[in-house]
Amino acid sequence: MQFVALLIALILFVVLHQMKKRGISFGIRVIGAAVAGLIIGYIFAGSTEYVAIFGSVYIRLLYTMVIPLLLTTIIRTMVNTGSLSQLRSIGLKSVGILSLHNILASTLGVILAVAFGIGKGANMAAPSDTEIREVPTVAETITNFFPRNIVKDAADSNIVPIIVFAILVGIAILTLIENGKENETKPFTDFINSAAEVMYKLTSMITGLTPYAVLSLMAAAIGNIDANAVKPLILILVLNYVASLIHSFITTGALVSAFAKVNPVKYFKKAWPVQVIAFTTQSSMGSLPANIENLTSEQGVSEDIASFVAPLGATMGMPGCAGFWPVMNAILTVNMLGMTYTGFDYVRLILVALLVSLGTVGVPGTATISTTALFAAMGLPLEMVVLLAPISSLADMGRTATNVTAANSSALIVAASENKLNRDIFNR
8 A cells, every 4th residue: 555655646746846847837837736635645554654754855855955044044133234233123023913813823823712611621730740841940941052063053943043043143244344344254255145145046956845744744744644643632633723714814914914914815926935835844943944934935024033933933933832832732631620710810810821922032933832731831731741742743734834824924024114025026
């Protein structure tokens, strides 16, 4: 069955290639690939190991791009802002809109969880002997923001220290330029600009493989579902996707319409390929190269804004992993234990979720660690976090798509506010 599934996938790859040659749009090809992958995964459940190879290679290629892309584009972004005051303006706007995404998503999580009485009457025993991931202290979190060895940080995929290092380099260059030493910085900035162009081109080449990877990854995800593990927690899984759809499309559509003054339908047509990549790869950082490329080439966002806001959005705010998901987990626990929450408690839950999203920036396994941190802050039993483990990977597809949509839309909004959105490109 493994080889039959592989053969059918290869035939469909040829079909996708022919669709490209005939000029069928990238978005249509991605949607078609997702549907084909879903069908293969369902028919060949448990026999998609070979099909999954293509998706795994694609993810590796995307991850390979993350560090060089971050280093070159963030430094170039810093330099292109022209001044430290302009940089502060972009930074504050970025943090503000990403935080707004988190607050709105957490509020949505509370509304859905309360409306559906999630966890009420559930007959599930909380495990008492399972190891819970330790929540880093505030001091540890702040310290870990800063690089100690950028080579090791790159090897360990510690993204935030890399971003901080690139920002510090950019600040140093801007300081030298403002002190009249532009000639001394020119050789270095020329190299950075050249390297960034190469990285953009390579990223574009890799993201061109997206339809094939989507078919592969979707088939693998559907083919490996454990139905027995999902059944007891089906409601929170369904609500996770309801929240993902509402925030990714309705809430985000309202935000881009209100703040960026763009047609939300046209925006989602532009952003759809990135949403699919995030959904299938389940990785905000892995989706980052495609996200930046989409913002610049399809939406008309300037390279400096896209290269600054998109990476920031991949490490903070995160309305899926650090917004509605931990909030719904908390309310499920409250209802299971028969606790009583007042309106004030729900407001506090939303505010704590925001603080947690800022305090766990860059920590691997954001959804789990954010949920654990929220439970610790709200005085809920940490053991309950383990109950959601069987469906974490399934829920993560929707959460990640929501996170990446927030980062993408935030970059668009910041670009519009800075008059760095090419509306001719966006509207074409």
